[in-house]
Amino acid sequence: MIDDPRSNDPTMDDDQPPGRPNIPRVGAVAPDFQLSNASQQPWHLDEQVDTRPAILLFYRGHW
């Protein structure tokens, strides 16, 4: 089943969810960061997206 992408659910479109004004919106500039990966190698957002766009999945972590 595919949801209607234009649903009124505020979490499904580009409206900011209540109480979360700083989640980067579509078209906005996302805050830069550098994190280590699982091999403890640095991963810098600004450098990564300079060559090609990056899909970032924010996940709950290992259960």
Add this chain to the structure above:
Amino acid sequence: MADFRDHFDAIGAAGFDLAAVSVDPPRTAALLQAELYLPFDLLCDTDRSVIRTWDLLNEHEHGGIPIPAMVTVGRGRTVLARSLDTMTRQVSPQDLLAVLQSADPGPPPRRFLMPRFFEFLRLNRRVRRAGEA
């Protein structure tokens, strides 16, 4: 995660990089990467600075974990697409790619994901623990 693993080649062929962010330390992330054969980077926001800055911190579970979300970032760190998800409603890799490659991108549709039996039990246990805290 497994769904994105299975579409990793298609995502790369479409011109996108893929990485996942959690608060897990590198050792735990490496374990998950090995268990699920994940070919993409797992990034370790152990001090929660990124999810706090990006306003994706759920403070009510495990000392703070990310709200499930998917953000596609292009050159200049411009956000190209965004989806704020739940445990059971998420954008599939196919739908995300279709939206990113369309001329008039809108918000990607989310599908209902039926949790597998043991995931359901674990989720139920976590919800009950969160309620007791």
